[in-house]
Amino acid sequence: AQSVTQLGSHVSVSEGALVLLRCNYSSSVPPYLFWYVQYPNQGLQLLLKYTTGATLVKGINGFEAEFKKSETSFHLTKPSAHMSDAAEYFCAVSEWGNNNDMRFGAGTRLTVKP
Amino acid sequence: DGGITQSPKYLFRKEGQNVTLSCEQNLNHDAMYWYRQDPGQGLRLIYYSQIVNDFQKGDIAEGYSVSREKKESFPLTVTSAQKNPTAFYLCASTGSRDRGILIGELFFGEGSRLTVL
Numbered sequence: 001a002q003s004v005t006q007l008g009s010h011v012s013v014s015e016g017a018l019v020l021l022r023c024n025y026s027s028s029v030p031p032y033l034f035w036y037v038q039y040p041n042q043g044l045q046l047l048l049k050y051t052t053g054a055t056l057v058k059g060i061n062g063f064e065a066e067f068k069k070s071e072t073s074f075h076l077t078k079p080s081a082h083m084s085d086a087a088e089y090f091c092a093v094s095e096w097g098n099n100n101d102m103r104f105g106a107g108t109r110l111t112v113k114p
Numbered sequence: 115d116g117g118i119t120q121s122p123k124y125l126f127r128k129e130g131q132n133v134t135l136s137c138e139q140n141l142n143h144d145a146m147y148w149y150r151q152d153p154g155q156g157l158r159l160i161y162y163s164q165i166v167n168d169f170q171k172g173d174i175a176e177g178y179s180v181s182r183e184k185k186e187s188f189p190l191t192v193t194s195a196q197k198n199p200t201a202f203y204l205c206a207s208t209g210s211r212d213r214g215i216l217i218g219e220l221f222f223g224e225g226s227r228l229t230v231l
Contacts (some may be wrong), residue, residue, distance in 0.1 A: 009154060042221030043204055090156060099208050099220060104156040
C-alpha cells in the first residue's frame with residue numbers, strides 16, 4: 001500500500017526566505033501526488049497536484065513542487081515566504097489517482113518569522 | 115457558491131452520548147468522505163461513499179456509522195463505542211472519474227471539532 005512521509009513536523013523560516021517542505025512517498029504503481037494547505041480550524045485546500053506529464057508542477061500562491069521518481073520525492077517550494085504562508089501543509093498520495101486509497105502525511109507546520 | 119458545509123463547527127458532548135455531524139455538498143459530486151484529524155497524525159479515512167445508498171469502511175471505521183440517502187448529504191454518527199472520539203472531523207467530496215475510478219483532488223469542508231467531556 002502507498003504511504004507518505006513528511007520530513008519535519010515543524011519548519012520555521014524568515015519572511016522572504018526560501019520555503020522547502022519535504023515529502024517522500026512509496027507506491028507500487030504510478031502515483032498521483034498532492035499538496036494541501038490547512039489554516040487553523042479550517043478544512044484543507046489544494047495547493048497543487050501531479051498526475052502525469054510535466055514533473056514540475058506550479059500551484060497557487062507561488063508554490064511549486066517537483067516529482068522525482070528516482071528519489072520518490074515531491075518536495076514543495078516557494079522562493080520567498082510571506083507571513084500569510086504560515087499554515088499546516090499536507091502531502092498526499094493515491095495510486096493511479098484512486099481517491100478511495102488516498103494517504104496523507106502527518107503534516108508540516110510552517111512558521112514565518114517577520 | 116458551490117461547496118461543502120459541515121455543521122456544527124464546534125460540539126461538546128458527554129461520554130456515552132452519540133453525536134451526529136452533518137455534511138452537505140452542492141457540488142453535484144458523486145463521492146463523499148469522512149476523515150479524522152488528530153495532531154501529528156495527518157488525516158485518517160473513516161468512511162466513504164461513491165454513490166447514494168452505498169458506503170464502505172475506511173481505515174478507522176470502528177465506533178462510527180454513516181448513511182447516504184441523498185447525493186448531497188453524508189452525515190457521520192460518532193457512537194458511544196468510539197473509544198477516543200475527541201478530534202477534528204473533515205468531510206470531503208470529489209466528482210472526477212477516469213475509467214470508472216474516482217480521481218483527482220478532494221474538496222474539503224471547514225471541519226467539525228468534537229470534544230467529549
